[in-house]
Amino acid sequence: MRRAHRSLRALAAAPLCAIAACGLVFTVVEVDLVADLMPGRAGQGPSAGLVLGADHLGRSVGLRLAVAAGISAGPALLAAVVGLGLGLPLGAAAGWWADARGRAAVALTDALGAVPAVVYALLFALIFGDQPRWIGCGVGIGGGAALARALRARIEELRAVNFVEASLLHGVPAARVLLHHLLWTGCRRLLAQHAVELAVGAVLVEAALSYIGGFGVQEPLPSWGNMIASGFGQPRGQALAWAAPALCLLTLGAGGAALSTAFGQPPRVADD
Amino acid sequence: MSGAAAPLAGRALGAVVRLLLVAALLHLLLRMAPGDAIDTLPAAEAQRAALTAAWGLDRSLAQVLIDLLRGDLGESLVVRPGQPVRALIRDAAATSAPLLLGALGLSLALGALAAARPSLRLLLAPATAAPAFLLGFALISGINELTFALIQAGWIGPPRWFALPDAPSALRGALAAATLAIGSGNVAATSAGLSEAWARAENSPWAEALRARGQPTRGALARALIAPAAGLIGSRALHLIGGLVVIEKLFLIHGAGALLWRAALDRDLPLALGLGISAAAATLGLGLAAELLRLAADPRLRGAP
Structure with missing residues (x-):
C-alpha cells in the first residue's frame, strides 16, 4: 500500500520533474531554433526522426515541446522561491507573535493576497518588461500570501500543543522552537504543497498569457501556450502541433493537483 | 443581526485599511517602472515638466491615497487619453460583474453537486484539471466544429451566435462563466471544501443528537x-477575479480583465494602477460580503477575532 502511494506520488511529480530536467538541459545545451525551421517538412507526421511530427512551418513539435518546458522552468522556480521567501517569514511572524508585530504581518499578508497573481504578473510585465521571469515573480507574490495564511493557521494550531510550551519552559531558544519544531517538523509538508502549487501555477499562467498573446513567451520562442495558439486552425493532419502541448498542460495540471493533495494530507506514521 | 454589527464594522474598517495598503504597495511598485507614458509620445521631451504635472505623474504617495479615498483614480493616458480612470473601470466592471457573479454561483452549485455525487466529480475531473484557457479553447473549438459540421450537412442554418466567440450572445456569456467556474480547479476546490464541511457537520455531536x-x-x-460555503466564496473570489483577464480575452468580452490587459500592454500606468486597486477592492468586498453571510449563518463566529 505504501509503495502504491509512493508510485502515485512519483507519477504525479513526473510532469514537474520533466520541466525541471528540460530547464537544466537547455541551460547547458543551446538549441538553434532557426535551424529547426525547415519548410520542406511542414505538416509531416510522426516518424523515427520526428517523434511528434512537424508543425505548419516545418518545426519539430517534440523539440519545441521540450524547449518550451525548459523556458517554463525559470518562472516555475522563481515563483516557488519568491512565494516561499515571502510567505515563510510573513506566515511565521503572523503565527508566532500575537502582538502588534503579528497583526502587522497579517495586514500585509491580506493586502498582498488581495491582488490576483495574474494581475501581479501583468503589472510586473508592465514595469520591468515582458519576460517570463516576471510572470514567475507575480505568481510568487500572489501565492506567497496564500502560503503565509496557511502557515499562520498551522503555527497557531501547533503553538497550542503542549510540547511547544514545554520546550520554551525548558529554555529551548524560541528561534529553534520556531525553525526546527514548528516550521521544519510541523510545516514542511505544507511548504512542499505550496511550492508545488506555485511552480505549477506559474507554468499555467505563463501558458495562458502566451496563448492570448502580448505577454509571456512570444514567437519564435516556444511556449506550450503559444504552440496551441499557432498550431490550431492548421490542416487536420497537424493536430499534434496543438494537441501535444495541450496534453502536456492537462497532465501538469492534474499531476500538480494530485501532488498538492498528497502533500496536503496528514502524514501516515510509517510514510513520513 | 445587531450582534454581528460590531465585528462586521471592525472587519469593514480592516478591509479599508488593507485596501489603502494595497494602493500604497501598487503605487510604489509602479513608481519603479523605467520610463512613463510621456516616453510613448513623439517629441514630448520638451514639455516633460508640464506634462508630468498635468497628468499627475509627480503625485506623492499621500496624495494618491487621499485621491483614492475621494474616489479619484486619475486619467487614462494611453488607452483612452483624457478619460477618467474611474469611469472606464465602472463601465468595464459593469460588463465583468455578471460574468464574475455567474461564475461564483455556478462554481458553488457545481461544487455542491459534485460533493453530493462522486460520479459527477469523476465526470468533471478532466475539465477541472484543465487550465481555464485550455477549457475555454476546447469549448469554443468543439462547439464551432460541431456546428460547422451540422451546417455543412444541411441539418441546421448558421445560428446567430456562430462562430464563437466573435458574435456577442447569451451563449458566449454562459460559456465564459462556465469556463471561469469550472477551469483551473475551481469546482474541484469548492467540492472538496463542501465535502469536508459536510462530513464535519454530519459527525458533529448535534447531528448525532438529532439522529438519536x-x-x-x-x-x-x-x-x-452556509457558513463554510460563504468562506469558500471569499477564498475563490480571488482566483475568479484573476481568471477574468484570460477568460475575457479568450471570449472577446470587453470587461475589466481585458481592460487591464490592454492597459499593461500600452503602459497606461494610472489605468493599470486603478484596475489593480479595483481588483483588490473587489476581492476584499466579496470577502466582506462572505463574512457577513458567515456571521449571519453562524452566531458562534461573532465573538471570534
Missing part, C-alpha cells in the same frame, strides 16, 4: 453548510 431523537438532519446539515 429520530429527527430529520438534512435541513440542519444544509444550514450548517
Whole structure:
C-alpha cells in the first residue's frame, strides 16, 4: 500500500520533474531554433526522426515541446522561491507573535493576497518588461500570501500543543522552537504543497498569457501556450502541433493537483 | 443581526485599511517602472515638466491615497487619453460583474453537486484539471466544429451566435462563466471544501443528537453548510477575479480583465494602477460580503477575532 502511494506520488511529480530536467538541459545545451525551421517538412507526421511530427512551418513539435518546458522552468522556480521567501517569514511572524508585530504581518499578508497573481504578473510585465521571469515573480507574490495564511493557521494550531510550551519552559531558544519544531517538523509538508502549487501555477499562467498573446513567451520562442495558439486552425493532419502541448498542460495540471493533495494530507506514521 | 454589527464594522474598517495598503504597495511598485507614458509620445521631451504635472505623474504617495479615498483614480493616458480612470473601470466592471457573479454561483452549485455525487466529480475531473484557457479553447473549438459540421450537412442554418466567440450572445456569456467556474480547479476546490464541511457537520455531536431523537438532519446539515460555503466564496473570489483577464480575452468580452490587459500592454500606468486597486477592492468586498453571510449563518463566529 505504501509503495502504491509512493508510485502515485512519483507519477504525479513526473510532469514537474520533466520541466525541471528540460530547464537544466537547455541551460547547458543551446538549441538553434532557426535551424529547426525547415519548410520542406511542414505538416509531416510522426516518424523515427520526428517523434511528434512537424508543425505548419516545418518545426519539430517534440523539440519545441521540450524547449518550451525548459523556458517554463525559470518562472516555475522563481515563483516557488519568491512565494516561499515571502510567505515563510510573513506566515511565521503572523503565527508566532500575537502582538502588534503579528497583526502587522497579517495586514500585509491580506493586502498582498488581495491582488490576483495574474494581475501581479501583468503589472510586473508592465514595469520591468515582458519576460517570463516576471510572470514567475507575480505568481510568487500572489501565492506567497496564500502560503503565509496557511502557515499562520498551522503555527497557531501547533503553538497550542503542549510540547511547544514545554520546550520554551525548558529554555529551548524560541528561534529553534520556531525553525526546527514548528516550521521544519510541523510545516514542511505544507511548504512542499505550496511550492508545488506555485511552480505549477506559474507554468499555467505563463501558458495562458502566451496563448492570448502580448505577454509571456512570444514567437519564435516556444511556449506550450503559444504552440496551441499557432498550431490550431492548421490542416487536420497537424493536430499534434496543438494537441501535444495541450496534453502536456492537462497532465501538469492534474499531476500538480494530485501532488498538492498528497502533500496536503496528514502524514501516515510509517510514510513520513 | 445587531450582534454581528460590531465585528462586521471592525472587519469593514480592516478591509479599508488593507485596501489603502494595497494602493500604497501598487503605487510604489509602479513608481519603479523605467520610463512613463510621456516616453510613448513623439517629441514630448520638451514639455516633460508640464506634462508630468498635468497628468499627475509627480503625485506623492499621500496624495494618491487621499485621491483614492475621494474616489479619484486619475486619467487614462494611453488607452483612452483624457478619460477618467474611474469611469472606464465602472463601465468595464459593469460588463465583468455578471460574468464574475455567474461564475461564483455556478462554481458553488457545481461544487455542491459534485460533493453530493462522486460520479459527477469523476465526470468533471478532466475539465477541472484543465487550465481555464485550455477549457475555454476546447469549448469554443468543439462547439464551432460541431456546428460547422451540422451546417455543412444541411441539418441546421448558421445560428446567430456562430462562430464563437466573435458574435456577442447569451451563449458566449454562459460559456465564459462556465469556463471561469469550472477551469483551473475551481469546482474541484469548492467540492472538496463542501465535502469536508459536510462530513464535519454530519459527525458533529448535534447531528448525532438529532439522529438519536429520530429527527430529520438534512435541513440542519444544509444550514450548517452556509457558513463554510460563504468562506469558500471569499477564498475563490480571488482566483475568479484573476481568471477574468484570460477568460475575457479568450471570449472577446470587453470587461475589466481585458481592460487591464490592454492597459499593461500600452503602459497606461494610472489605468493599470486603478484596475489593480479595483481588483483588490473587489476581492476584499466579496470577502466582506462572505463574512457577513458567515456571521449571519453562524452566531458562534461573532465573538471570534
